[in-house]
Amino acid sequence: MKMRMDILENQPVETKRDALLEGEQTLETVTHKVSSIVFEWNKHPRAWYVSLLVAFAFLGALTVGVAWLFYKGVGVWGINIPVGWGLAIVNFEWWMAIGQSLLLLSAGLLLMRQQWRKSISRILESTAIFAVMCAGIFPILHLGRPWVFYWLMPLGPNILGLWPQFRSPLVWDVFAMSTFMVVATLYWYMGLIPDIACLRDRTKNPTVQIITGVLALGWRGSARHWRRYQTAYYIVAGLCVAMTISAYSFVSFDFAMSIIPGWHSTFLPVFYVAGAIFEGVAIALTIIIPLRAWYGLQSYITDVHIDWLSKYLLGSNMVIVYGYFAEAFYTWYGGDKYEKLVLRNQMFGHYAPLFWIMMACNLIAPLILWSPRLRRNITIVFIVSIFVNLGMWLERFISLITSLSRSYIPSTWGFYTPSIWEIAVFIGSIGLFLFLMCLFVRFIPLMSLTELKTLLANDEGGKNHSR
Amino acid sequence: MKTESYQNRVYGIVAEFADQEKLIAATEKAKDAGYTRMDAYTPYPVEGLDTLMGFREPFLPWLAFFGGIFGAVAGFGLQYWTSVIDYPVNVGGKPNNSWQAFLPVTVETTILFAALAVILGMLVFNGFPHPWHPIFSVSDFDRMSTDRFFLCVEARDPLFDLEDTTHLLESADALHVSEVYDESETIENEDIVPARSEI
Known part of the structure; x- marks a missing residue:
């Protein structure tokens, strides 16, 4: 109790090395730090401008790739029969996994009352929404006739007078993705309302006052409002957990519901969700480490946060390791020769080098983090996270392409190499993501002020490091 | 005076x-x-x-519950009505009412409507948007969102x-x-x- 008084009376508090907030933090300093990133637009680090330039360059690739695709049709891609799903679906899965797992992390840690979530929740949620936006472009581009994508929605008597085929996992995906976008965006905006109100109260610029005044909806921090707000926030967080797990399971149903060897398995949804969490934690590290360095957020996103994320990476790594061995074991124990063929092809076939690179990235690289000394070296954690991102992308590639290229009858066997236009669209989606991240950092409070302030007001305040 | x-x-x-x-x-x-x-x-x-x-x-948990019930009924009802009543199509000999296959969409609409009900309910019960309130006229109230x-x-x-x-x-x-x-x-x-x- 004494500690709390000290903090709130704007008295500096000594902090330990393992604190969630470092330095002499008061409500005012926290608010100033977060709002000044938005207000002092001319003080953005050079890295922000470089990122924006890179984003524009990549967006150029996206524009050209998509324009050529729309002009010529999907034939410009490397896809063929039997490999009808190429990089587009690989990327769709990869981006979807990032989106679903980051929202799952943010909402799940909220429900588990993990204090270290507080300063990174906004970054996790924003990244989740942007990743799903990037994912969303691929299924549409992949359609032979992208302009009729709305046929997948139950719009009543549409052009053909038909309804969607509700027994198809592709229709489930449409529902999963649109539900995700609506709920995740509202959840994110809900978290933003008090923070926007704070910007509204602090800005001197009339235009910004009008914009934030409208977006804050007249938030006045009333205790009555906070009560309903918190109740709603926790309920929606619970729904988000259910939504993200179910949505990514439905993505895996695209594969598991088919009869393609290597895909047709009840094991797949669990494996996919576990892989998604692994990938999500890695991408969180990839994003948070540079952001905190560029914007000097080390006092808010401390080494403790990085350490926790690294431990989550290790935990989900163990699940993934188990998954790989379980998959191989089921294949062997099941005795189905087509399944065995797929496994053998993954390990020793055309795409075997990719398989072994994936194993090195997903199984071996994260093991470095078991050493506490190396885990505290931020550069090493960052490099490991890059390896995991690459590894998880390769995993989606391998599970998709090997299964399709070696199906039941040798006469239907094929081979797939992505064309330059597919790669352009993939790079373009990274550009889109980067662009959205730049906008986010520029216009939206990077960290949730409400959450940071409750952290300060906690009994243990800045010394709180685990719960 | x-x-x-x-x-x-x-x-x-x-x-x-x-x-x-x-x-x-x-x-x-x-x-x-x-x-x-x-x-x-x-x-x-x-x-x-x-x-x-x-x-x-707060009434909001019940609102989420009823929203979820509505979403489940609406989601399943949509699929049942389109696949069984309005335009039955025989796909691979599967029954018109393939209820197992209708569950994923039902789950999503349940979550969607529960979340919409609770978020919109929060906004409506709180009276938002509410751009002006007497309390805003208090001097220093702009520090409410910072540290007062x-x-x-x-x-x-x-x-x-x-x-x-x-x-x-x-x-x-x-x-x-x-x-x-x-x-x-x-x-x-x-x-x-x-x-x-x-x-």
């Missing part, structure tokens, strides 16, 4: 505090004095304040009395105590135009 003429338009008495302990202490004090119509304005949700002020349990804590005893409280209430709040270690006027009515006197409206 001034007090007299604005008595009927007073919204409440507001006290400003430097930290949440003082706010809680003042709330307890006001509660002990018998006040029931109060509200606090804080930069973050202060734990325990809602029970202290005796707010009712406000307690407002509202004029609709049966015990409300300009002098007594002011005195009570002043004795509660407040930085500043002021009257708030409900400006939804026309103001003739210009000298009570609030700070915020000058922006």
